[in-house]
Amino acid sequence: MQKLLSRPLSNPPKPPLPYFFSHFVSKTTYDPPFSPIPKPLEPPKPPDPTPNRNSASPIKSSLPFDFRHSYSETDPSLEPIGFREPKRFSPFGPGRLDREWTGTSAPVRDEVDGFRVEEERIRVIGDPLTKEEVGELVEKYRHSDCARQINLGKNGVTHNMLDDIHNHWKRAEAVRIKCLGVPTLDMDNICFHLEEKSGGMIIYRHINILILYRGRNYDPKNRPVIPLMLWKPYAPIYPKLVKNVADGLTFEETKEMRNRGLHSPALMKLTRNGVYVNVVARVREAFETEEVVRLDCTHVGTSDCKRIGVKLRDLVPCVPILFKDEQIILWRGKSDQELNSNISDANKKSSGQRLLARLLVDSNAQGSLSCQ
DSSP states (O other): OHHHHHSOOSSOOOOOHHHHHHHHSOTTTOOOSOOOOOOOOOOOOOOOSSOOTTOSSOBOOOOSSOBOSBSSSOOTTSOOSBOSSOTTOOTTOTTOBSSOOOSSOBOOSSOOOHHHHHHHHHHHHOSOOOHHHHHHHHHHHSSTTOSSEEEEOTTOSBHHHHHHHHHHHTTOSEEEEEEOBGGGGGHHHHHHHHHHHHOOEEEEEETTEEEEEOOTTOOGGGOOOOOOOSSOOOOOBOOOSSOSSOTTSOHHHHHHHHHHHHHSOOSEEOOTTOBOTTHHHHHHHHTTTOSEEEEEOTTTOHHHHHHHHHHHHHHTTOEEEEEETTEEEEEOOOHHHHHHHHHHHHHHHHTOHHHHHHHHHHHHHHHHHHHO
């Protein structure tokens, strides 16, 4: 046993490779197979000519009206009873606008001189267009394959749409606007807000197609600054549209009216994102003989049904008494309520001088088209 232990090992362990290099290769004569080459320095990038949107200084705009998400589909006189998000969350982004967001709008800070604003608009519009010029512009932009087109949907005239209009006006004298959905119930309202907010002029109007002219003296380099909304703000909470008991009726009478409306034949069947320009006239005509009217809004959507009911309440006027299974039940109201609402409608129409001028322009445009 002692002999076995005293016997030297026949195969001693080999030293590892790093040990071999460190002991048998001189450090002075070691030459690596390659030497590291430094990476070439990248040339400095030229400065970005576009303004930095995340700059510390807020954007200042000289537009003389309060900023809202939708101008044609909201009523500034109606105060909400609550909000679905804190007011400090401005849709323009934190610190990007010099106006404070109130939950529904960003009011203008300085006083607005209405006379000066109207003078500037008249200066940009310039001399009135002749019939030949109107005919040429209408023939150029009224067709469905026009490249200068903006689609107006259920949100109506939105804030970011104003920027789209001015972008088209950089390279074109006019822009074609195709209106669909709930806003087409009141085309006069759309035309008014497009002219007031953009500064242009409607030179053609046919059913739901509009052509918005920029003006003779429009300069794209001096276009107004329009800060964009980064997201659509949550709609605030408003009072209930339909009361449990309609004004002027008892509970039993309201219940009977709702049952009569549900079992009556539908006056019209509305489609989703359709053209509703003749709905108000049809409902007014039906109320001459009927007390309750039903509108079939299958596949239109619950939200759009309520929007339609709100607009018909103010335009016809009437009283929405039920929204159920995408059916709208309208009651014409008492005779004294109709009289008061008609008087208020007449007062509103008498003050619409701009609407009368626009209608005259429309008649001239149609006359020039018929001559062609």
